[in-house]
Amino acid sequence: MRKEECFYLGKIAKKFSFKGxxxxxxxxxxxxxxxxxxxxxxxxxxxxxxxxxxxxxxxKNDFLRVRFEDVNNEEEADALVGNAIYLPLSMLPKLSGNKFYFHEVIGFEIEDQRLGVFGKITSINDSSAQPLFEVLNGEVEILVPMIDHFLVKIDRENKKVIMNLPEGLVEMYL
Structure with missing residues (x-):
């Protein structure tokens, strides 16, 4: 299994018992x-x-207490602490409507109700407080805030994200 075929679920935070x-x-x-x-x-x-x-x-709220097969003591458990945990993308619950996973809209066209289609989503930048669609329009990269208020529709059938963006937001890049 490759990372590209998986999603990040979390990480092994610490050992819990002497039994591994x-x-x-x-x-x-x-x-x-x-x-x-x-x-x-x-x-x-x-x-x-x-x-x-x-x-x-x-x-507690955000932790899963796990006993793995073939991990039988503290030392074996300690060797796993800090490692990331992944699951296959096929295990993600299906979303509908305007809810989406970041990875599923990569490659979608992005359309503004006023301007029409203005590019393709190449990635999602979620390193700041406000996630952004990174959109390529020819050679120009456009950053579009992922704000629920701007989002009109996720059109999975036609692979489009339809938005109602404030005037000037896209134009300032072009």
């Missing part, structure tokens, strides 16, 4: 969806390695 259990921080709004996993991929030495889960339970 660990706490996985779940980077999700709905941790309960991942309480009964059979396996996960652990990013170990830049390779995704499958780990099978013997037992798991939610711990």
């Amino acid at each position: 259990e660990v706490l996985i921080y779940l980077d999700t709004d709905e941790p309960e969806l991942y309480e009964n996993l059979e396996s996960v991929f652990v990013d170990h030495n830049k390779h995704l390695v499958p780990f099978f889960i013997e037992t798991s339970s939610l711990h």
